[in-house]
Amino acid sequence: MSNQQYSWDSYRAFVAVMETGSLSAAGRQLGTTAPTITRHIEGLEAALGVTLFSRSSTGLQATHAALALAPQIQQMVTAEAAVRRLASAEGDSERGVIRLTASEIVGTEVLPRLLASFSQHYPEIIIELSLTNRQEDLLRRDSDIAVRMVRPVQESLVAKKIGNAGVGLYAHQDYVARQGNPTSLAELGQHPIIGFDRRPSISGQTSLGVMNRELFRFRSDSDVAQLAMLRAGVGIGGCQHRIAVRTPELVPILGGQTIFTMEIWLVMHRDLRQVKRVRLLFDWLSDGLKAYVG
Numbered sequence: 001m002s003n004q005q006y007s008w009d010s011y012r013a014f015v016a017v018m019e020t021g022s023l024s025a026a027g028r029q030l031g032t033t034a035p036t037i038t039r040h041i042e043g044l045e046a047a048l049g050v051t052l053f054s055r056s057s058t059g060l061q062a063t064h065a066a067l068a069l070a071p072q073i074q075q076m077v078t079a080e081a082a083v084r085r086l087a088s089a090e091g092d093s094e095r096g097v098i099r100l101t102a103s104e105i106v107g108t109e110v111l112p113r114l115l116a117s118f119s120q121h122y123p124e125i126i127i128e129l130s131l132t133n134r135q136e137d138l139l140r141r142d143s144d145i146a147v148r149m150v151r152p153v154q155e156s157l158v159a160k161k162i163g164n165a166g167v168g169l170y171a172h173q174d175y176v177a178r179q180g181n182p183t184s185l186a187e188l189g190q191h192p193i194i195g196f197d198r199r200p201s202i203s204g205q206t207s208l209g210v211m212n213r214e215l216f217r218f219r220s221d222s223d224v225a226q227l228a229m230l231r232a233g234v235g236i237g238g239c240q241h242r243i244a245v246r247t248p249e250l251v252p253i254l255g256g257q258t259i260f261t262m263e264i265w266l267v268m269h270r271d272l273r274q275v276k277r278v279r280l281l282f283d284w285l286s287d288g289l290k291a292y293v294g
Contacts, residue, residue: 017053017060018066052066093276094122094124094125095124103223104223105227107131110292118281130142148264149165157267158270161265164262168259170230170253172251194234195215196213198213218234
């Protein structure tokens, strides 16, 4: 290994490039520039004595060395971020940083109102909101608090069931005016359905039977994109009832029946129960999400 020094910024740059596949995208993710990312990567390569990325017509390609090092470096960056959050304030204070993770749809449609009111009451608490449909690892401290749609199984986590969220089929009123509102499964099959692409967002079984990719005329693995297409009048799609009622233009299909139900859980690491700012947000979200599910 070279004697050249490298910093945590180099590790963070490496992880960002691995995630985004380009220097410019990594720079945007970290709030810096592509040349700065380049310097960090080159410094890390010099220090480690290996080539981490090769350039091609399609962008940056991770080398075998980068792929081998990625899991360990990701763990280091995650741990360093957790240390910075925990050190951002004393455990019994109402200030500091909290990292919160949730699914795309909950993070964009449900949490903003709750976080707005929380921030008014606790203006010195900084929220880092990570939206992903992956289950971030709270044991590794990827996040401090998580809103999850499945029950966690790790014993080291504090998990609180909030309730259940029902999902039904909806369409925009303009679509219904053009194409009509189906009253049976046979009629539903004649309409364009919005659904997942490669990642099933629900289990295959619903009250309407098995939902599979071949049924969908418009496909996306982004729940936010599916909802946007639904609101744009592209076709018929699934939507949480509580989200649909906030958009009066959405019309229930098949009588508004619930096609499947998801559990909502609020989760944090057991060791964070004594950190006041984390406990404050956990309790605030618990009350707000309970009101959401009714």
